[in-house]
Amino acid sequence: MPPSAPPAVAAPATARGLRRLRPLWLVIALAVLGAVAFASVGIGSRDVSLADVIAALGGSTDGFNEAAVAKRIPRTLLAVLAGAALGLSGAVMQGVTRNPLADPGILGVNTGASLAVVTAIATVGLSSATGYIWVAIAGASVTAVFVYVVGSLGRGGATPLKLALAGAATSAALTSLISAVVLPRGDISGSVRSWLIGGVGGGTFSSISQVLPFLAVGLLLSLLSARSLNSLALGDELAAGLGERVAVARGLAAFGAVLLCGAVTAVTGPIGFVGLVVPHACRLLIGVDHRWLLPLSAVLGAILLTSTDVLGRIVARPEEIDVGIITALVGAPFFIYIVRRQKVREL
Template sequence: MNARRMLHLIQQPTPTLPSRTNLLCLVAVLVVATIVAILSLMVGTRDVPPFEVLAAIAGDTSTLDRAAVATRIPRTVLALIAGAALGLAGSVMQGITRNPLADPGILGINTGASLAVVVGVAWFGISSAHSFIWLAIFGAAATSVFVYTIGSMGRGGATPLKLALAGTATAIAFSSLVIAIVLPRADIAGGIRSWQIGGVGGATFERMEPVYGFLIIGFVLCLLSARKLNVLALGDELAAGLGENVAFARIIATIGAVILCGAATAVCGPIGFVGLVVPHVCRLLVGVDYRWLLPFSALGGAILLTVSDIVGRLAARPSELEVGVVTALVGAPFFIFIVRRQKVKQL
C-alpha cells in the first residue's frame, strides 16, 4: 500500500464527498443483493414465479407456491446477515493482522467456536440458543488469541504465512477433537454433524432472534473501526506517531470481528472462505480505504453466501448441498491462488 496515499486519507478528519465511482458501485452492489435475495425466494425444490414471491412477502400464504416462499424468507434473511457478518469480519481481520490470508475459517476461529459449542452440548448438556452464542464467542476469542500467539513465535513475528499455517493446524486439530467428542454420543451425533458442515437450511426467525443483538454490536464495532484500520495499515510505529492507540484500536476491532464470527457460527455452523474471498474482490472495486471497504465487504459477503445457498439448492435437486460445502469449493482454489500470486508478508 502507498504510505503517502494512506497518510492523506488518515489526515482527513471526516470523509469528503464520496467519489462518483464508489457511489455507483454501491448502488450496483445493493441492486445485485436485492436480485439475489429475490432469486433465493424463487429457487428451490419448487420454483416460484416472481409475482407469487411478492404476494408471499406481503403475507399471503394461501397457495402452495406462496407457502414455499414463506418458508424460504427466514433462510434468505439468515444467509444475508451471516454472509455480511463473515465478510465484514474477514475484512477487519485482514486489516488488524495486515494479512491477506486472514479469514475466520483459515485462522481456525470458526472451528474454535464450533468446538466450544460441541463441548457445551456434549459435556454440559447446554441446549439454549443464548448459551450457544456465548460459547461460540468464547471459543472464537480463545482461538484467535491462541493462533496469534503461536503464529508470533520464532523469527519475524506474526507473518501472514505463519498465521495461516498456525490457523490451519489449529482448525485441523479442533476438527479432530470435535469428531472425538461426537463419535461416542449417538444421541447428538446427527445434529452436530449436520451443523458442522455449515448451512442456513431450516432457519426460523425464532431461532435467529437471540443472535440479532450480538450481530448489531459486532457490526457497529467493526464499522466504527474503519478509520483506525486505515491508520494501522501504515504500520504500528507510524500509527502511534500519528497519535493512535494501536493496542486499543486492535482490541476494539478484534472484539467486533470475534462477536460476528461467534454469532454467525452459533446459528449457521462453521462456514469458511467468505471472509477471505470477499475483501479481495471488494478491494478491486473500491480500493484500500476501510471506510468504503468494510460496508462493501458486508454486502459482498451477504451476496456470496446467498448465491452459494442458491447454487447448493440447484446442484443436487431434489436434495441440496449445504452452503458450507459450496463456499469451500469456491474458496479453496481462491486461497491457493492468493498464496501463489502474492508475496504474503503484509497488505
C-alpha cells in the same frame, strides 16, 4: 522527460478513479443483493411464480407455493446476515493482522467456536440458541487469541505466513478434538455432523432475532474501527505517531470480527472462505480505504452467501447441497491463487 514519469502520474489518476467509483459500486452491490434475495425466495427444489412470491411477501400463506416462499424468507434473511457478517469479519481480520490470508476459517476461529459448542452440547446438554451464541463467541475469542500468540512467537512477530500456519495447525487440532467429542455420543452425532457442514436451511425468525443483537454490536465495532484500520495499515509505529492507541484499536476491531463470526457460527455452523474471497474482490473495485472497504465487504459477503445457497438448492434437485460445501468449492481455489500471487506478503 524520463520514461519512468508516466507511471508516476498514472498511479494518482487511477486512485482518483477508484475514489469516484466507490459510491457507484456500493449502489450496484445493494441492487444486486436485492435481486439475489428476491431470487432466493422464489428459487429452490420447487420454483414458484412471481405472483406467489409477492403474495407471500405480503403475508399470505394460503397456497402451497406461498407457504414454500414464506419458509424461504427467514432462510434468505439468515443468508444475508451471515454473509454480511462473514465478509465484514474477514475484511477486519485482514486489516488487523495485515495478512492477506486472514479469514475466520483459515485462522481457526470458526473451528474454535464449533468445538466450544459441541463440547457444551456433549457435556452439559446445551440446547438454547442464546447459549449456543455465547459459547461460540467464547470459543472463537479464545482461539483467536491463541492463534495470534502462537503466530507472534519467534523472530519477526506475527507475519502472514506464521499466522496462516498457526491457524491451519490449530484448526486441524480442533477438528480432531471435535471428532473425539462427537464419535462416542451417538445420540448427538447426527445433528452435530449436519450442523458442522455449515448451512442456512434451518433459519427461523426466532433464531435470527436471538443472534441479531450480537451481530449489531459486532457490526458497530467493526465499522467504527475503519479509520483505525487505515492507520494500522501504515505500520504500528507510524499509527502511534499519528495518535492512534494501537493495542486498543487492534483489540476493539478484532473483538468486533470475532463477535460477528462467532455469532454466525452458532446459528449456521462453520462456513469458510467468505471472509477470504470477499475483501480481495472489494479491494480490486474500490481500493484499500476501510471506510468504504468494510461496508462493501458486508454487502458482497451477503451476495456471495445468498447466491451460493440458491446454487446449492438447484444443482442437485430435489436434494440440496449445504452452502458450506459450495463456499469451500469456490474458496479453496481462490486461496491457492492468493498464496501463489501474493507470496504471503503483508497487506
